[in-house]
Amino acid sequence: MHTLLNIIAVFLGSGLGGVCRWGLSQWINGQYPFGTFAVNILGCFILGLLTKIAPGNEQVRLLLMTGFCGGFTTFSTFMSENFMMLRGSQLLLSLCYIAISLSAGILAAWGGYNIPR
Secondary structure: OHHHHHHHHHHHHHHHHHHHHHHHHHHHOOOOOHHHHHHHHHHHHHHHHHHHHOOOOHHHHHHHHHHHHHHHOOHHHHHHHHHHHHHOOOHHHHHHHHHHHHHHHHHHHHHHHHOOO
16 A cells, blocks of 8 residues: 555656646747746756655655656756757757756755755
């Protein structure tokens, strides 16, 4: 039963995170992948925050951290967008997107973890 609850927690969190990612990306995306950038940075912040404050309950952690944050953020879309930029001869834009995403992501995770309670 314990394993089934873990599976359900990850399943529900992933679905909710994926729907939130899709909705935010639809609202923000335009010519450039600002929606993907926004969800990945926000997801890093949320995960940093949850790393510090998440309760000890395993199912809650799986629901929020593994499920929601895993479903909300998207490494594969990030890579696909960079690949399309490279195919379109936008090397500088792709490198900037990568550098800014990685820098902002680690800063967001740090900020979420260090936010005062």
